[in-house]
Amino acid sequence: AQSVTQLDSHVSVSEGTPVLLRCNYSSSYSPSLFWYVQHPNKGLQLLLKYTSAATLVKGINGFEAEFKKSETSFHLTKPSAHMSDAAEYFCVVSAMDTGRRALTFGSGTRLQVQP
Amino acid sequence: GAGVSQSPSNKVTEKGKDVELRCDPISGHTALYWYRQSLGQGLEFLIYFQGNSAPDKSGLPSDRFSAERTGGSVSTLTIQRTQQEDSAVYLCASSPGTLYNEQFFGPGTRLTVL
Numbered sequence: 001a002q003s004v005t006q007l008d009s010h011v012s013v014s015e016g017t018p019v020l021l022r023c024n025y026s027s028s029y030s031p032s033l034f035w036y037v038q039h040p041n042k043g044l045q046l047l048l049k050y051t052s053a054a055t056l057v058k059g060i061n062g063f064e065a066e067f068k069k070s071e072t073s074f075h076l077t078k079p080s081a082h083m084s085d086a087a088e089y090f091c092v093v094s095a096m097d098t099g100r101r102a103l104t105f106g107s108g109t110r111l112q113v114q115p
Numbered sequence: 116g117a118g119v120s121q122s123p124s125n126k127v128t129e130k131g132k133d134v135e136l137r138c139d140p141i142s143g144h145t146a147l148y149w150y151r152q153s154l155g156q157g158l159e160f161l162i163y164f165q166g167n168s169a170p171d172k173s174g175l176p177s178d179r180f181s182a183e184r185t186g187g188s189v190s191t192l193t194i195q196r197t198q199q200e201d202s203a204v205y206l207c208a209s210s211p212g213t214l215y216n217e218q219f220f221g222p223g224t225r226l227t228v229l
């Protein structure tokens with residue numbers, strides 16, 4: 001079985017300060033991991049993905065995430081928050097389970113950016 | 116090229132009625148997924164189609180929910196005898212195949228059951 005836990009339902013930062021959105025996963029198999037972003041009234045957009053290549057993954061809009069197998073974590077970071085980063089962020093794990101690519105989304109973290 | 120499209124964008128129905136939601140995936144994508152996003156919740160996986168294989172229906176919440184995919188392209192999600200708890204945004208996504216799990220999402224259908 002697989003699961004993903006987003007440790008914070010809400011995160012608030014000031015513009016220009018670093019962002020950290022935490023994600024822990026559980027999987028019986030080698031997982032693929034993703035971060036998606038959902039802006040208000042917009043569709044889900046892929047930020048970045050990890051698929052067993054480099055453990056530090058760079059995505060769009062200055063975001064990056066590091067896969068740490070020993071900690072079963074895939075935290076999302078950005079050095080300096082921008083007002084446009086305010087959105088809902090989802091951590092997703094995909095792993096071969098019973099021969100199919102089962103997909104599990106975290107419950108989401110709402111990022112608020114204060115001016 | 117065109118992305119994933121869904122129709123209708125909004126649907127309001129009365130409790131007990133049947134509804135059909137449509138998804139047009141990106142051309143050439145063999146995998147298609149349906150999810151449900153309830154207010155304040157994450158995404159709940161419903162069903163997954165991959166090529167001509169039998170669909171993975173393990174996420175369907177009840178037998179009132181069904182989905183089909185015709186010709187390996189367009190998919191329809193049907194909810195029979197709708198209930199108020201079915202109110203949610205229904206999202207469709209497609210991807211190129213099992214080796215590539217990156218999913219491309221449609222804008223969703225907002226279903227409201229009165």
